[in-house]
Amino acid sequence: MACTNHPAVSVGLVRCRRCGQGFCRNCVVALRGQYYCARCKSDQVRDIQSGTEAGVLELATIGRRFGAQTVDGLVFGLVILPFYIFLFLAGGGAAPSDPSVGLTALLTIGTAALVFVYEGLMLSSRGQTLGKMAVGIKVVTPEGQDISAGQAWRRALVRQVFFSYFALVNVLPAFFTKQRTPIHDLAAKTRVVRFRR
């Protein structure tokens, strides 16, 4: 093999990241750790400036992620509602004026457990919950690959651990980090990206 521009040179060759051809050291330049030949380097710089750089994660915006949460909440509300109605009727049809602490805690923990299982199952099988599917986002690894089951369940667990007021604390880093990672994303090493079928 020889350099594409200098057929006489055949040592110290490097492959251009875009076109894959071999070049000598004088014909390649390094950008962000990758080597490019003359023509491909211009293309790569243009790609970066145009916002079409390959391999860069298109992170989902906060608004979209919030929308996914809302849809999931609605879906869950619709599913959980029959249970609450059932409990209400089973309790004799009279609204308990002073629901016992135990009952409230049971309901809260029960709902949280259900959400945990829902998220864990859906994320480990396809990286999306119903809400995420609706708005077009997906949970992936920082490299853009599908997440493992362990990551999915860890993410769901951490999210449920931060409940009510603490859920706001969980979400706070998402606004200030470049990679838009709330605490459950940091714990599971995941990212949420735009995903269109």
Place this chain on the structure above:
Amino acid sequence: MKGREKLGRRVAFSHRRYVYATRDCFEIDEIEGYDVTRKRVFYDDVVLVTRHRMVPWAPIVLSGLLSLVGGLTAFGLRGEAHGVAGFTVFVLILALVTLTVLLVAVGGDAITIQGKRTQARMDFVLRRGRAIEVYRRACRLARERQQRIARQAAPRPSGVRA
């Protein structure tokens, strides 16, 4: 200020996109909540600029529904509307109906600017003149830049060009 020229926009349900012309490129800003994502189509990357007529469904449906509601209400209250109030309501409904008719008759124009890597899209509803103006401006920006580069790449053999 940035000094870029606003060309057009395209509004969708969860985001809006604005297209600007700067010194070297068209910039497409997608605003979604509090995040702005920017793509660029450089003038020397432009491959195609298109314009076509389109039916602005959302404005038509909205304006049509409002006309319908207004018309039905007016019809329902036809015996009781008097004086200035009645006249104002009548004028409003007439305006809505006229708007709907205009939207259906004239429609809108869509312009796309396609580059090698990405594209810009803009909608102009009831503004055909502006659409044509933007179309020409986009073509001119691309053409002038690409011709300038072509001239620089192939210097005339006779020497320095004036």
Place this chain on the structure above:
Amino acid sequence: MSPRASRSDFGGPCCPRCWRDLDPERVLSGAQSCPHCGGVFEATRFDPPPPRVDVRAVEEAGPDGAASCAAHRGNVAVGNCTRCGVFMCDLCRIETDAKVLCPACFDRLSAEGALPSARTTFRDFGRMGATLLLVGLVFSVLAAPFTLGAVYAGVKELRQRKTLGEGSAVRAWIVIVLGVLGTLGSVAFWVMVAVAGGAK
């Protein structure tokens, strides 16, 4: 060929109506019709010139020689990096934002987010600040965390304006001033409550 989902699946010229790919050879200027959906559109076609990189070997430079590129010993240097001053051949040369940079400086500056032409994501801090102020208004005397957040957002907007030229300074200052007033107001309220409570 199925229609595209949306913008980021862009792979070349496409029909503006049905988004399907068009054969670049077949698209000309003037009235066109799409072979897939039959829709008509007016088009102007361009043939962008390919990028030219002019790298010359040092040996060809002549008897008086020429400076050679710092990264490529065999190439003639055609300029200096505006930021670090190193000699660069045309292969290394990157021209952006009224600057000429070497690849290392380009990498560093774009990673910091200091190159407006390489930035593709922004936060609309002005709008965030305005929303935080409204939320603070709703919470009235408990507004302090939100008004402080609004001030922070306003400051970030000013910084973004200075480094990148994005956003509006007027809006940023309005948000900052109102945020400070709101914070002072709500803090003053609680101070008065504490004083009145202590005086009892």
